[in-house]
Amino acid sequence: MSGWLRHHWLSFVQTMRRLAATPLASLLNVLVIGVALALPLGGYVLLGSLQQFAGGIVTDAQISVFLAPDASKADVSELEKRLRGSAGVQSVEFVDRDKALAGLRRMPGMAEVVATLRENPLPDAFVVTFTANDSALVQGLEREFSKLPKVAHVQTDSAWVQRVNSLIRFGRTAILLLVALLAFALVAVTFNTIRLQILTQRDEIEVAKLIGATDAYIRRPFFYLGVLQGALGGLIACAAVVIGIVLLNRDLAGIGTLYGTDARLQLLDLGDCLRVLAFSGMLGWLGAYISVSKHLSQIEPR
Amino acid sequence: MATAIISFSQVSKRYPGGYEALKNISFSIEPGEMVFITGHSGAGKSTLLKLVAAVERATAGMVLVAGQNVSSMRRAAIPFLRRNLGLVFQDQKLLYDRSAFDNVMLPLVVTGHVWRDAARRARAALDKVGLLERERANPITLSGGEQQRLCIARAVVNRPNILIADEPTASLDAENADTIIEVFRSFNQVGVTVLISTHDEKSIRKLDPRVLTLNHGNLA
Numbered sequence: 255m256s257g258w259l260r261h262h263w264l265s266f267v268q269t270m271r272r273l274a275a276t277p278l279a280s281l282l283n284v285l286v287i288g289v290a291l292a293l294p295l296g297g298y299v300l301l302g303s304l305q306q307f308a309g310g311i312v313t314d315a316q317i318s319v320f321l322a323p324d325a326s327k328a329d330v331s332e333l334e335k336r337l338r339g340s341a342g343v344q345s346v347e348f349v350d351r352d353k354a355l356a357g358l359r360r361m362p363g364m365a366e367v368v369a370t371l372r373e374n375p376l377p378d379a380f381v382v383t384f385t386a387n388d389s390a391l392v393q394g395l396e397r398e399f400s401k402l403p404k405v406a407h408v409q410t411d412s413a414w415v416q417r418v419n420s421l422i423r424f425g426r427t428a429i430l431l432l433v434a435l436l437a438f439a440l441v442a443v444t445f446n447t448i449r450l451q452i453l454t455q456r457d458e459i460e461v462a463k464l465i466g467a468t469d470a471y472i473r474r475p476f477f478y479l480g481v482l483q484g485a486l487g488g489l490i491a492c493a494a495v496v497i498g499i500v501l502l503n504r505d506l507a508g509i510g511t512l513y514g515t516d517a518r519l520q521l522l523d524l525g526d527c528l529r530v531l532a533f534s535g536m537l538g539w540l541g542a543y544i545s546v547s548k549h550l551s552q553i554e555p556r
Numbered sequence: 557m558a559t560a561i562i563s564f565s566q567v568s569k570r571y572p573g574g575y576e577a578l579k580n581i582s583f584s585i586e587p588g589e590m591v592f593i594t595g596h597s598g599a600g601k602s603t604l605l606k607l608v609a610a611v612e613r614a615t616a617g618m619v620l621v622a623g624q625n626v627s628s629m630r631r632a633a634i635p636f637l638r639r640n641l642g643l644v645f646q647d648q649k650l651l652y653d654r655s656a657f658d659n660v661m662l663p664l665v666v667t668g669h670v671w672r673d674a675a676r677r678a679r680a681a682l683d684k685v686g687l688l689e690r691e692r693a694n695p696i697t698l699s700g701g702e703q704q705r706l707c708i709a710r711a712v713v714n715r716p717n718i719l720i721a722d723e724p725t726a727s728l729d730a731e732n733a734d735t736i737i738e739v740f741r742s743f744n745q746v747g748v749t750v751l752i753s754t755h756d757e758k759s760i761r762k763l764d765p766r767v768l769t770l771n772h773g774n775l776a
Contacts, residue, residue, distance in 0.1 A: 461649050466639035466662040555611050
């Protein structure tokens with residue numbers, strides 16, 4: 255093993271010992287970082303789940319074209335030809351009014367309601383799927399279709415998805431701002447930890463300089479400390495978010511059985527956790543770097 | 557002189573604030589010499605030693621140590637200069653959060669020695685200063701003389717060519733001071749160049765060594 259590698263190992267061991275030497279202070283630092291990171295991370299998970307939920311309901315841009323009640327079979331096939339012939343249309347699905355009623359009857363709690371009906375109130379309909387989720391295209395075709403004969407009403411199914419998506423975009427921007435702010439806080443916390451550590455080890459640093467330690471040698475344990483503290487904070491953030499999701503999912507499962515949906519929040523996967531660790535570790539390194547550059551040069555042997 | 561291991565030529569040191577500690581000093585020391593620097597308090601003894609170890613930089617003149625110009629040395633090169641110097645301080649600068657053994661290990665850890673080899677050398681150094689049986693002790697529990705000897709053990713563990721001691725006997729009684737000087741002499745006898753500052757000319761007189769006397773920053 256080369257001397258350089260050995261020193262890296264020694265620095266790491268020494269850093270762990272220093273963290274363990276002041277367990278309460280280290281724990282509090284790590285907790286502060288963990289809580290600060292858990293906020294945006296939790297928000298990110300919520301948004302991701304919301305987006306998936308919205309996306310799972312309508313994946314493509316769709317509109318429903320409802321026909322007038324007096325439309326004949328010939329009108330239907332004529333209209334279907336027109337719809338299929340329009341540019342930007344991927345598929346056209348005919349939903350028979352009887353089939354639609356049968357579908358409605360299958361939905362939980364709706365069978366009793368349907369049974370009270372004397373006749374089928376539902377119209378025939380086409381579900382038109384577009385090749386691209388382009389709001390200009392969808393709106394253009396929506397106007398065009400509503401002017402066709404025997405068309406009673408055209409409804410854009412994706413409108414509310416777009417609304418949800420723009421809300422998610424808003425949420426994402428808010429989270430990014432939060433991340434930027436808390437990243438700054440994390441750097442500041444690390445900066446201060448390292449500053450205190452440098453002050454406590456003032457004598458050791460001075461002696462190390464006098465016996466021929468290079469600046470890199472003296473800096474290394476502090477970088478380890480910064481990175482380790484940041485990464486441990488990231489680990490706590492991941493753990494807090496995962497525990498939070500598990501608890502929320504238990505409640506959501508109860509709501510889900512009531513409403514007949516399978517609503518659940520996504521758990522963080524290993525990749526997400528590793529990215530969080532890398533990010534927080536990097537911020538820790540940055541805080542350590544700024545602190546070491548500022549404070550270490552002030553300690554010169556006299 | 558080409559063979560000199562330490563040479564000062566027309567060196568002056570002025571501290572910020574205008575105090576001139578050394579004025580136009582020139583001398584040179586051959587490899588294997590043992591030289592004492594004497595003079596009253598404030599004569600510039602400590603400053604002279606600090607210039608050798610690059611703790612301070614000369615304001616004028618040239619300081620050569622082992623062929624390197626210390627007064628114009630890059631910051632990054634200083635650690636490598638100090639690895640060839642053994643430094644002993646009046647206030648020892650020992651670390652009290654670790655054992656005597658770990659204090660002596662420090663220079664070897666810094667230079668990345670293999671642990672087993674380093675431990676062997678650290679024990680040899682402790683043995684030379686008569687502290688081997690105290691290796692587990694915390695330096696704070698050692699007497700003044702023992703602390704000074706521990707500081708010497710740390711200075712020599714890297715087998716430096718040059719040993720520099722700033723007032724190593726200042727806080728010791730005559731008997732302990734003699735022991736310390738004797739330890740330095742034993743290293744000098746195996747070829748180490750030794751440079752010691754002291755205000756106590758009595759204790760070194762019987763050695764009849766080479767003495768450089770400073771008086772208000774001038775070489776007498």
